[in-house]
Amino acid sequence: MPKPLRGVIRKQFTRFLSATHMARLETWGERLLGVDFTQPMSIDALGLDAARSEKYTPSDAQHLRELLDRLTIRPTDRILDFGCGKGRALRTMGEYPFASTDGVELSPVLAATARQNFARLRVPTRKVEIHQSDAAVFTALDTYTHFYLYNPFPDVVMRVVIANIRASLTRRPRDITVIYYNALCIDAFLADGDFTVVYQSADAEGNRSFIMTLAAPKS
Numbered sequence: 150m151p152k153p154l155r156g157v158i159r160k161q162f163t164r165f166l167s168a169t170h171m172a173r174l175e176t177w178g179e180r181l182l183g184v185d186f187t188q189p190m191s192i193d194a195l196g197l198d199a200a201r202s203e204k205y206t207p208s209d210a211q212h213l214r215e216l217l218d219r220l221t222i223r224p225t226d227r228i229l230d231f232g233c234g235k236g237r238a239l240r241t242m243g244e245y246p247f248a249s250t251d252g253v254e255l256s257p258v259l260a261a262t263a264r265q266n267f268a269r270l271r272v273p274t275r276k277v278e279i280h281q282s283d284a285a286v287f288t289a290l291d292t293y294t295h296f297y298l299y300n301p302f303p304d305v306v307m308r309v310v311i312a313n314i315r316a317s318l319t320r321r322p323r324d325i326t327v328i329y330y331n332a333l334c335i336d337a338f339l340a341d342g343d344f345t346v347v348y349q350s351a352d353a354e355g356n357r358s359f360i361m362t363l364a365a366p367k368s
């Protein structure tokens with residue numbers, strides 16, 4: 150079935166179902182497929198440092214679609230999810246015409262689960278590659294046109310990641326788009342001064358989201 154038609158059917162279907170029904174259906178579907186994109190994991194269970202990390206909770210797929218629907222995505226565009234966890238957001242991004250939807254994840258357990266999930270769904274690694282690394286030291290950013298964040302880490306890490314994105318634009322000048330869902334550290338982007346907020350909204354629970362652009366530096 151063509152992707153646009155699938156999107157329309159999904160929208161009509163979800164109108165009649167509550168969030169709880171949707172969550173139950175999703176868990177049931179995951180069991181059937183032998184994947185786990187949605188079960189949350191605490192910082193303690195993951196053995197992460199609370200000063201540098203947030204827990205794993207999956208993006209709300211419907212809210213993420215509302216954000217992605219606002220973008221004009223070219224088939225050459227590539228998106229990186231900073232703190233991709235088990236890959237819930239990457240799975241939703243796969244419904245859009247990105248050349249690839251990759252993730253970087255600190256927790257080895259979550260990175261392994263994400264890889265397993267996409268392997269089970271027979272998604273090739275050229276379409277979804279999971280890098281296990283601290284986002285602050287992951288600097289292979291030059292091929293990405295879009296960056297996604299869903300409350301992955303605190304301000305101290307966010308500022309380093311912003312500096313890494315800026316360094317990437319200096320190395321390889323291009324316009325980029327940042328989608329930031331549950332944007333608790335939005336001040337770090339606003340303080341930078343060069344990001345332009347092109348859209349903002351909130352999900353059903355009041356978590357704020359921003360779409361920002363950053364233009365190629367002038368030479």
Ligand SMILES: C[S@@+](CC[C@H](N)C(=O)[O-])C[C@H]1O[C@@H](n2cnc3c(N)ncnc32)[C@H](O)[C@@H]1O
Nearest residue numbers: 202206207208232234237238255283284299301
């Ligand atoms: C709220 S979850 C978001 C998951 C996924 N992006 C999504 O939207 O479904 C935040 C994720 O960031 C990861 N994370 C936390 N600190 C990190 C860091 N310093 N570098 C990379 N990933 C990190 C956590 O392990 C967790 O999986």
